[in-house]
Amino acid sequence: xxxxxxxxxxxxxxxxxxxVAQELSPxxxxxxxxxxxxxxxxxxxxxxxGRELEMAGALYEDxxxxxxxxxxxxxxFGCAYxxxxxxxxxxxxxxxxxxxxxxxxxxxxxxxxxxxxxxFMAENNAHLLQDGLINExxxxxxxxxxxxxxxxxxxxxxxxxxxxxxxxxLGCPNQAKQGTDRVQLPRAERNGVEVITRSExxxxxxxxxxxxxxxxPAGAKGDPSPWEPGDYRIDSRIVVLCAGAVNTPALLLRSxxxxxxxxxxxxxxxxxxxxxxxxxxxxxxxxxxxxKSYYVDRFAESDRFILETCMYFPFITAKSxxxxxxxxxxxxxxxxxxxxxxxxxxxxxxxYNRVAIxxxxxxxxxxxxxxxAARGLIRGAMASAKILFAAGAVRVHMPVTLDxxxxxxxxxxxxxxxxxxxxxxFKPPVSAAHPQGGCGMGSDPSDSVTDSYGRVHGHPWxxxxxxxxxxxxxxxxxxxTIMALADRVAQRIREEVSALL
Amino acid sequence: MPLDxxxxxxxxxxxxxxxxxxxxxxxxxxxxNQVVEALLRDRPESLKRQVRMFLTAIQWLPVLRYGRAFTxxxxxxxxxxxAHLQNDPIQKVRVGFWGxxxxxxAGYYGRPQAAQAIGYNASPGGWEASR
Numbered sequence: 001x002x003x004x005x006x007x008x009x010x011x012x013x014x015x016x017x018x019x020v021a022q023e024l025s026p027x028x029x030x031x032x033x034x035x036x037x038x039x040x041x042x043x044x045x046x047x048x049x050g051r052e053l054e055m056a057g058a059l060y061e062d063x064x065x066x067x068x069x070x071x072x073x074x075x076x077f078g079c080a081y082x083x084x085x086x087x088x089x090x091x092x093x094x095x096x097x098x099x100x101x102x103x104x105x106x107x108x109x110x111x112x113x114x115x116x117x118x119x120f121m122a123e124n125n126a127h128l129l130q131d132g133l134i135n136e137x138x139x140x141x142x143x144x145x146x147x148x149x150x151x152x153x154x155x156x157x158x159x160x161x162x163x164x165x166x167x168x169x170l171g172c173p174n175q176a177k178q179g180t181d182r183v184q185l186p187r188a189e190r191n192g193v194e195v196i197t198r199s200e201x202x203x204x205x206x207x208x209x210x211x212x213x214x215x216x217p218a219g220a221k222g223d224p225s226p227w228e229p230g231d232y233r234i235d236s237r238i239v240v241l242c243a244g245a246v247n248t249p250a251l252l253l254r255s256x257x258x259x260x261x262x263x264x265x266x267x268x269x270x271x272x273x274x275x276x277x278x279x280x281x282x283x284x285x286x287x288x289x290x291x292k293s294y295y296v297d298r299f300a301e302s303d304r305f306i307l308e309t310c311m312y313f314p315f316i317t318a319k320s321x322x323x324x325x326x327x328x329x330x331x332x333x334x335x336x337x338x339x340x341x342x343x344x345x346x347x348x349x350x351x352y353n354r355v356a357i358x359x360x361x362x363x364x365x366x367x368x369x370x371x372x373a374a375r376g377l378i379r380g381a382m383a384s385a386k387i388l389f390a391a392g393a394v395r396v397h398m399p400v401t402l403d404x405x406x407x408x409x410x411x412x413x414x415x416x417x418x419x420x421x422x423x424x425x426f427k428p429p430v431s432a433a434h435p436q437g438g439c440g441m442g443s444d445p446s447d448s449v450t451d452s453y454g455r456v457h458g459h460p461w462x463x464x465x466x467x468x469x470x471x472x473x474x475x476x477x478x479x480x481t482i483m484a485l486a487d488r489v490a491q492r493i494r495e496e497v498s499a500l501l
Numbered sequence: 502m503p504l505d506x507x508x509x510x511x512x513x514x515x516x517x518x519x520x521x522x523x524x525x526x527x528x529x530x531x532x533x534n535q536v537v538e539a540l541l542r543d544r545p546e547s548l549k550r551q552v553r554m555f556l557t558a559i560q561w562l563p564v565l566r567y568g569r570a571f572t573x574x575x576x577x578x579x580x581x582x583x584a585h586l587q588n589d590p591i592q593k594v595r596v597g598f599w600g601x602x603x604x605x606x607a608g609y610y611g612r613p614q615a616a617q618a619i620g621y622n623a624s625p626g627g628w629e630a631s632r
Binding site: 051053057072163165167173285287289318324336 | 517518519520521536539540544580583587592593595596597599600602603606607609610611613615616618619620621622623624625626627628629630631
């Protein structure tokens with residue numbers, strides 16, 4: 001086994017890892033050696049082709065189809081230099097005060113998080129897209145919401161030089177999205193941080209990690225790792241885990257830390273989601289322009305759902321439409337006339353849903369749909385149908401079992417939506433892309449895995465700085481909150497670095 | 502090892518899920534199979550085994566209900582049988598069907614020709630390319 005040594009090792013390079021790397025990188029000037037270990041590869045700009053299956057296979061864990069243990073839900077998360085920030089749409093949301101208050105983490109205030117979040121929103125150029133660059137898929141959503149008196153709001157998005165490819169979720173082919181791969185990691189590297197791609201951390205022990213560096217497979221996208229393939233033992237005085245809400249708890253579990261941290265893996269939430277598709281009589285601009293400009297969150301508290309505009313690619317759209325055969329094909333052939341809305345359920349941490357590991361130490365997510373989350377999806381589907389009809393759709397496809405109308409509601413039945421909703425039945429499978437929890441913050445090991453600064457209880461050298469810190473669902477798109485929490489973790493490490501090294 | 506040693510089973514399922522697939526030529530089927538195989542290549546062997554078992558079950562279970570194997574059923578009967586699986590009260594059966602349906606849809610709609618056929622032509626050039 002090869003050996004290496006650093007003062008600080010950061011595991012993962014997404015919103016959490018990229019932020020920690022940047023915020024600690026000034027320490028390099030004092031001689032502190034810092035490395036980021038990233039399981040995925042680093043891609044060259046010209047490799048972002050926008051081709052659906054090719055890019056999904058390259059950028060996502062399991063090609064975007066990571067399955068829960070019962071196979072009823074796929075969870076999408078990135079695996080690349082930049083983590084999931086390479087594949088998000090760049091929607092930049094401040095943490096909601098009601099949620100942070102409800103988390104009730106000692107030492108964590110909304111004011112502190114908001115201040116840090118604003119810093120990163122500015123750094124990433126988060127702003128409201130100008131009206132002329134918003135496509136009809138988005139504008140019709142806003143129009144429908146206004147007719148229904150739904151309080152529709154515009155997402156700030158962190159883009160610079162966006163050409164409107166609509167391919168954000170496949171990695172921006174124009175490098176417009178300001179993820180950690182474009183902003184924080186390059187800055188950290190300029191300051192002296194090393195990034196070792198294709199390096200998977202197998203276990204973490206007392207100030208030591210075992211790491212496997214993989215060779216680039218023949219024909220695969222991405223650069224080879226800067227290190228020789230093989231197994232490594234890396235000594236590090238400080239370790240910060242930012243591998244995401246599935247992989248960070250799994251890493252700690254296979255490292256045997258579940259014995260002293262009974263809450264490890266618990267509290268997993270993920271905003272289960274599906275898309276509602278409306279068909280218009282005419283072609284609209286949908287697969288050109290930024291895909292996500294508007295949202296409605298007024299139902300998050302009362303009905304447990306959020307609505308967002310979205311536009312997906314042929315396979316993902318086909319997968320998201322329920323059913324098969326001629327009715328399914330009819331919707332697919334109408335692609336240039338389709339308007340899409342994403343419904344996200346605000347699920348809650350419960351006793352069952354958690355991250356575990358299998359015999360080989362691989363992550364396993366146990367997830368059961370709560371009645372409230374399932375009802376949230378149905379209510380969200382019906383609210384979406386109202387918006388689509390108000391915007392002029394002639395029919396709407398619903399991924400829920402309806403009464404006599406199959407999975408399609410014609411505009412003639414638009415007045416019956418509440419009646420149809422009462423009989424609608426939700427059946428998984430669904431998809432999700434916001435994994436959260438598993439290393440929740442709190443007071444002590446009986447209620448949490450870390451404190452409010454991400455310190456793992458009982459291990460002062462070990463911290464967590466990613467979405468696994470969330471003690472419960474955030475109820476909005478999470479990357480800015482992850483960066484804000486990671487900034488706290490980095491600040492505390494900077495303050496304690498002399499004692500820790 | 503190919504997903505389906507008897508290609509007629511997968512073809513019959515694909516054509517039931519996506520009726521347009523019946524019009525694919527040999528090259529189209531080859532491309533579809535390549536997409537499916539690439540999709541499953543890095544998946545655990547246990548998952549591939551489950552998919553093969555599910556294909557076999559789809560071929561032979563209709564014998565109990567209709568007296569014929571799936572590939573020998575009329576298209577309408579094939580669709581009815583798959584609809585039963587899709588709505589089965591047992592979640593494992595529904596999830597199995599969902600997984601197979603996902604693979605089929607990836608195989609069909611993952612091809613650039615299918616994207617073109619439905620009028621999808623997103624481009625890295627975005628607004629400029631659309632004008």
